[in-house]
Amino acid sequence: MKKISVLILSFILLVIMNISPSKASGYNHSNLYDVKPGDTLWKIASKYHTSIEDLKVTNGLQSDLLLTGQKLWVPTTYVVVSGDTLWKISNAYNSSVQLIKAANGLKSDYIYIGQRLKIPQRKLNMQGQYVLMTREEFKDWLFHHKFNRDIRLIQQHHTWQPAYNDFKGTNYFTMLKGMENFHVQEMKWKNIAQNLTTFPDGKIAVSRPFNMEPEGSIGPKANAGAIMIENIGNFDIGHDVMTKEQKETIVYMTALLSLKFGLTPSIDTITYHHWWDLNTKERVLDNSKGYSVKTCPGTGFFGGNSTTAAKTYFYPQVKRKMQEITASLQ
Known part of the structure; x- marks a missing residue:
């Protein structure tokens, strides 16, 4: 019964996520592009x-790979109607007031009916x-993307090191690169081990590409079909x-992935x-006595x-x- 209810919730969410922001807010022009067979970033x-680089940075693409059914934010144009404001338009089209003003050479927030605006x-x-x-x-990134592997497991880890005193409020990428260097140079893994990283301020970093299974000390059985989160x-x-x-963030992210x-x-x-033995790579759950296990994700x-x-x-x-x-999305 529980499985059925969660599947129903999943179906409802996926239906809702397929409604573009413009349609959900009453706007009739979507700037979400559905990737079709044969599409490439160059064609789109x-x-x-626009440019391939802009598409990648706008949509958080880690490579040029596109999968059919994936959704991409693209630039568009919009004709102003009665009741519009720059704030309403920017919210509906994944933009900002500042970006719209810059793209259209606007000196103020004043717009008029019939005005044609570029929406970056x-x-x-x-x-x-x-x-x-x-x-x-x-949330948008996750539900707009398609992945080419079956994901059945969410792993929770803590970094232990780096810890809170290593986080300076802005050094996200420095910390990620440091972990990547350790994982590749010392652990001999192909990339940073984790697919996702959470930070003390609640920010999230997509790290190892989702289409790559994680690597780590708990072995291939745990990593097969998994998404690894390092907190x-x-x-x-x-x-x-x-x-x-x-x-x-950890609760919200885990709920979204589920x-x-x-x-x-x-x-x-x-x-x-x-719950995993470091030597045998088997799951031992709470029966850790006599096995080689870590406290990760932490006794607290x-x-x-x-x-x-x-x-x-x-x-x-x-x-x-x-x-x-x-x-909230219904």
Whole structure:
């Protein structure tokens, strides 16, 4: 019964996410492009008089790969009607008042009926493969993307090191590059291990491309069909105390991933690093005595790192957030 209810919620959310912002707000011109068979970034950029680089930064694309059904923000034009304001238009078309004014040479916020406006798109904060986003930006990114592998498991980790005292409020990309260098040079992995990273201020970074399975010390069985989340901080009791912003992001992100991939929160779909033996690479859950396991994601992570803690403190929050997200979009 629980599985059925979550699948229903997933279906509702996917239907709603296919409604463009312009249609949802009463605007009749969408600037979301549905990728079709044979499309390339070059073809789409040429059609909408933009550049491949702008498309990639606008949509948080880590490569030139496109999959049929993927949605891309593209620049558009809009004819002003009665009741419009720059703020309303920018909200409906993934832009900003400042961007619209700059694109159209506007000196004030005054617009008039029949005026034709160029609507450029907001750009995401990217450096190389890394895409830094707010929670809401991540929601759009996740539901606009298509992925070419089956995802059945969400891994929760804490970094231990770097920890909170290493985060300076702006050094997101420096920290990500440092982890990447360690994972590639010291651990001999192909890329940074984690697909997602959360920061103490609640920001999210898409890190390792989603179409690549994660790498890590718990082995191929845990990594198969998985998305790995590294939460910046040392959440063992007596060390970093998770901020409200990061806590909200972890719950929200896990809820979005569960909805996107049709997962019901349980020990079989949301797993902790602590539940896997480092030597055998097998799942041991709470039977860690005599096995080589880490405390990750921390003895203070949402009430602890046991399956009981996950079922009591973490999964219920994720389920409630899944329901809230779906209800808010109806």
